[in-house]
Every structure is written in structure tokens, then in C-alpha cells.
Amino acid sequence: MDNIKLTAKDILEKEFKSGIKGYKQEDVDKYLDLIIKDYEVFQQVIEDLRQENLRLRRQLEDTSKKQPIPQSGTTNFDILKRLSNLEKHVFGSKLFD
Structure with a gap:
């Protein structure tokens, strides 16, 4: 100013x-x-x-x-595994009904 x-x-x-x-x-x-x-x-x-x-x-x-910093060695498998764990945590048993 x-x-x-x-x-x-x-x-x-x-x-x-x-x-x-x-x-x-x-x-x-x-x-x-x-x-x-x-x-x-x-x-x-x-x-x-x-x-x-x-x-x-x-x-x-x-x-x-x-926010976590992705590791340079992260693969698609690692990402899918984290996503699956997150879905289980968020939706719990409702995911499998």
C-alpha cells in the first residue's frame, strides 16, 4: 500500500x-x-x-x-492396496454386504 x-x-x-x-x-x-x-x-x-x-x-x-508425500518407488499395486485399506476403514462391513 x-x-x-x-x-x-x-x-x-x-x-x-x-x-x-x-x-x-x-x-x-x-x-x-x-x-x-x-x-x-x-x-x-x-x-x-x-x-x-x-x-x-x-x-x-x-x-x-x-498430505503424505508419495515415495518415488510407489507402484500401482501399492496405490491400490492403500485405496482398498482406505475403503475398508471408511465403509467397514458395509463394503461387503
């Missing part, structure tokens, strides 16, 4: 010099209020996305740590 130049607070505290034929201060204030509200929403969305990103990265790390 280093490339963001303004914050909602910067916009709120900005003061403009008035000229002879300047803008209506009330119109400028209304518009700046609208911009401030948008900035606050944007910052909340960014923070929510950062938190979700962090949560998903942690979840990915946890999942990758839990």
Missing part, C-alpha cells in the same frame, strides 16, 4: 484556499465526504482480503503438511 497517496483522514483534513471565483465550499465538502466514505470502504475491503489471504495461506500450508 506504499503507492496509495491519500487516506480518508488526509482527505478529511485537506483545506483549500479560496479564490475570487472559487467553488462552493458546501459542494466541495459534500463531495469530499463521499470520497472519504469510499476510501473507508476500500480500506476495509483491502483489510478483509488481506486477512482472508493470510487464512488461506495458512490453510494451504497446513494441508500440504498433512
